[in-house]
Amino acid sequence: xxxxxxxxxxxxxxxxxxxxxxxxxxxxxxxxxxxxxxxxxxxxxxxxxxxxxxxxxxxxxxxxxxxxxxxxxxxxxxxxxxxxxxxxxxxxxxxxxxxxxxxxxxxxxxxxxxxxxxxxxxxxxxxxxxxxxxxxxxxxxxxxxxxxxxxxxxxxxxxxxxxxxxxxxxxxxxxxxxxxxxxxxxxxxxxxxxxxxxxxxxxxxxxxxxxxxxxxxxxxxxxxxxxxxxxxxxxxxxxxxxxxxxxxxxxxxxxxxxxxxxxxxxxxxxxxxxxxxxxxxxxxxxxxxxxxxxxxxxxxxxxxxxxxxxxxxxxxxxxxxxxxxxxxxxxxxxxxxxxxxxxxxxxxxxxxxxxxxxxxxxxxxxxxxxxxxxxxxxxxxxxxxxxxxxxxxxxxxxxxxxxxxxxxxxxxxxxxxxxxxxxx
Ligand SMILES: Nc1ncnc2c1ncn2[C@@H]1O[C@H](COP(=O)(O)OP(=O)(O)OP(=O)(O)O)[C@@H](O)[C@H]1O
Ligand SMILES: [Mg+2]
Numbered sequence: 001x002x003x004x005x006x007x008x009x010x011x012x013x014x015x016x017x018x019x020x021x022x023x024x025x026x027x028x029x030x031x032x033x034x035x036x037x038x039x040x041x042x043x044x045x046x047x048x049x050x051x052x053x054x055x056x057x058x059x060x061x062x063x064x065x066x067x068x069x070x071x072x073x074x075x076x077x078x079x080x081x082x083x084x085x086x087x088x089x090x091x092x093x094x095x096x097x098x099x100x101x102x103x104x105x106x107x108x109x110x111x112x113x114x115x116x117x118x119x120x121x122x123x124x125x126x127x128x129x130x131x132x133x134x135x136x137x138x139x140x141x142x143x144x145x146x147x148x149x150x151x152x153x154x155x156x157x158x159x160x161x162x163x164x165x166x167x168x169x170x171x172x173x174x175x176x177x178x179x180x181x182x183x184x185x186x187x188x189x190x191x192x193x194x195x196x197x198x199x200x201x202x203x204x205x206x207x208x209x210x211x212x213x214x215x216x217x218x219x220x221x222x223x224x225x226x227x228x229x230x231x232x233x234x235x236x237x238x239x240x241x242x243x244x245x246x247x248x249x250x251x252x253x254x255x256x257x258x259x260x261x262x263x264x265x266x267x268x269x270x271x272x273x274x275x276x277x278x279x280x281x282x283x284x285x286x287x288x289x290x291x292x293x294x295x296x297x298x299x300x301x302x303x304x305x306x307x308x309x310x311x312x313x314x315x316x317x318x319x320x321x322x323x324x325x326x327x328x329x330x331x332x333x334x335x336x337x338x339x340x341x342x343x344x345x346x347x348x349x350x351x352x353x354x355x356x357x358x359x360x361x362x363x364x365x366x367x368x369x370x371x372x373x374x375x376x377x378x379x380x381x382x383x384x385x386x387x388x389x390x391x392x393x394x395x396x397x398x399x400x401x402x403x404x405x406x407x408x409x410x411x412x413x414x415x416x417x418x419x420x421x422x423x424x
Contacts, residue, residue, distance in 0.1 A: 258299075
């Protein structure tokens with residue numbers, strides 16, 4: 001089922017000049033309600049890029065469709081393919097986290113949606129309308145850049161006020177909104193400071209506040225909290241999530257931090273070399289990563305290489321490069337041939353270590369503790385398995401393990417995913 005959004009929405013300027021005060025007023029009226037109909041699903045749907053339209057009760061045309069739609073979007077820089085036929089459908093009100101290694105194309109994708117780059121091929125639709133060729137300022141999206149992009153000649157308050165002035169909002173209302181937003185990002189006393197007098201983290205908060213102050217329907221954020229300390233990040237994560245829910249905004253949020261992605265987003269996409277490795281809801285992508293790459297990236301999984309062995313009846317295993325047989329399950333399909341090249345991904349949180357004797361998982365392998373990293377709520381234990389393969393486990397609290405200690409290691413076979421290696 002498609003969500004419903006207006007074909008040609010009132011511009012934000014029109015809407016907010018008429019009633020700039022509250023979120024409630026922005027959502028008043030049936031079209032406002034229709035345009036903010038929430039959807040829960042996000043998926044890749046390259047085959048159906050367009051919308052059906054039908055008249056609404058008042059005779060105005062409304063369009064069935066998604067908030068942001070990318071249809072086979074490609075981008076090259078000097079013959080290098082940076083984005084390769086990316087398709088994505090985000091429904092109104094989704095919070096989509098874009099994850100991926102450095103250079104995978106995340107910022108480029110955001111710049112294409114924002115209008116600062118033009119795709120070489122494919123279509124980009126926002127609120128049902130193609131925006132390819134539409135200048136950035138006319139797309140009505142809020143953007144927080146990786147590089148802040150603040151106006152150095154304006155002070156903090158003027159930076160925040162700028163997008164509101166462009167919307168024609170009156171000075172008194174601007175003043176109130178700017179002050180409220182500065183309080184939110186804990187820069188209450190900084191309104192008159194020059195941008196060049198601020199630290200990197202403070203500048204990042206100004207950039208975040210400037211994007212949020214305009215209360216946009218579509219908000220694109222490129223690592224908006226990368227330079228902030230943990231306590232401020234934790235607080236702002238809650239604020240951003242609550243703000244998104246109260247505004248019904250659609251957010252694309254780039255982060256390197258998988259915990260942040262899981263905490264904030266209801267949908268996650270993992271980009272690798274310009275292609276999505278997996279797109280899905282946060283819970284299922286964490287529980288069932290579609291590739292060893294996604295498992296490593298999202299859960300910090302250990303990835304072991306070897307050959308496939310076993311059968312459906314007796315259970316599958318990976319025979320690792322050192323001859324150890326490690327039980328697991330195939331992510332989707334069984335191997336094309338016995339002994340096929342395979343890799344196994346194991347989430348560290350699901351590895352169980354015991355001192356000796358019977359193992360609660362019913363099977364186990366000898367190992368030795370190679371390193372112990374206490375990180376507060378848990379301890380990361382690096383293990384060398386019998387034969388020499390290495391594996392990481394995460395134990396709750398301070399585990400008290402010591403380097404060199406002999407242990408037994410096991411996991412539920414259904415928690416270790418096997419993937420056939422087809423092209424290596
Ligand atoms: N304007 C440009 N001209 C040439 N190459 C570019 C340009 N912008 C990006 N690239 C290249 O495109 C690739 C993807 O860059 P992009 O900035 O999208 O990566 P990213 O995923 O955002 O990385 P990071 O996590 O480091 O920010 C990189 O190899 C980069 O060098
Ligand atoms: Mg980037």
